Each structure stands twice: as C-alpha cells, then as structure tokens.
Amino acid sequence: MSTPDPCPCGRPAAYADCCGRYHAGPLRLQAPDAEALMRSRYSAYVRELADYLQQTWHPSTRPAEPLHFEPGLRWLGLEVKRHRAIDAEHAEVAFVARSKLGGRAHRLAETGRFVREGGRWFYVDGDLG
Numbered sequence: 001m002s003t004p005d006p007c008p009c010g011r012p013a014a015y016a017d018c019c020g021r022y023h024a025g026p027l028r029l030q031a032p033d034a035e036a037l038m039r040s041r042y043s044a045y046v047r048e049l050a051d052y053l054q055q056t057w058h059p060s061t062r063p064a065e066p067l068h069f070e071p072g073l074r075w076l077g078l079e080v081k082r083h084r085a086i087d088a089e090h091a092e093v094a095f096v097a098r099s100k101l102g103g104r105a106h107r108l109a110e111t112g113r114f115v116r117e118g119g120r121w122f123y124v125d126g127d128l129g
Contacts, residue, residue, distance in 0.1 A: 008046040009039035010078045019043035023052050031056075034091035034114035035083040037121040042097055046075040058115060058122040073101045082111075089116045 004014030031037035112126035
C-alpha cells in the first residue's frame with residue numbers, strides 16, 4: 001500500500017485532498033478563501049504549475065511574461081503567519097516560504113494582498129519583509 005503524496009503547503013493532508021483539488025478537477029481555481037489560495041499558489045510553485053499561477057494572479061498585476069522556474073530550486077516549507085479578512089472581498093496573508101538554491105538557503109517573507117471577484121480569489125501583490 002502506498003502512502004499518499006503529502007501536500008507541499010504544510011497542512012497535514014494528502015496533496016490530492018488539499019491544494020491538488022484547486023489545481024485540477026471540479027474545484028479547480030475555486031479556493032474558498034485567501035489563505036487556501038495562497039497555500040495552493042505555494043504548492044503550484046513547488047510543482048511548477050505556471051498556468052495555475054497565472055490564472056490565480058489578478059489581471060491588473062499579472063506578469064506579461066511567462067513564469068520562469070529556477071532550475072535546481074528546492075522549496076523547503078511554508079509557514080502562514082496570519083490570515084486577515086479585511087472585508088468580504090479583500091484579505092491579507094502573511095507568510096514565510098523557505099527554499100534552497102545552489103547550497104544556499106533563502107527565506108521569502110511577504111504579506112500578500114488578495115481580492116475576490118466573481119466568486120474567485122486572486123493574488124494581487126504583496127509587501128516583502
């Protein structure tokens with residue numbers, strides 16, 4: 001019997017039952033809140049799902065160029081520090097994502113801004129630090 005593939009986002013669930021359900025299937029692109037979207041975007045970076053990342057980025061701030069994944073980059077973990085609903089359509093998620101590239105550890109700390117439009121959550125932008 002094989003063990004389920006753990007979700008990269010850090011929740012104690014199998015990928016298919018966690019972020020994977022927002023990456024594919026009937027719940028694709030339907031994260032229920034900003035934190036779930038942020039976690040699913042982290043997992044999409046780990047799995048190099050450029051289409052998902054583009055489709056969950058708000059059109060007003062979405063990069064025009066295709067996403068580039070750094071060869072050899074390993075994502076090591078995600079810690080959500082805070083999820084704050086500003087109102088029914090806006091939220092912030094503070095998080096730290098750790099990675100390693102070329103033997104050097106990196107830490108990305110950000111407070112991301114999210115908006116819900118047409119019933120879907122989108123990543124808008126964020127402040128580092």
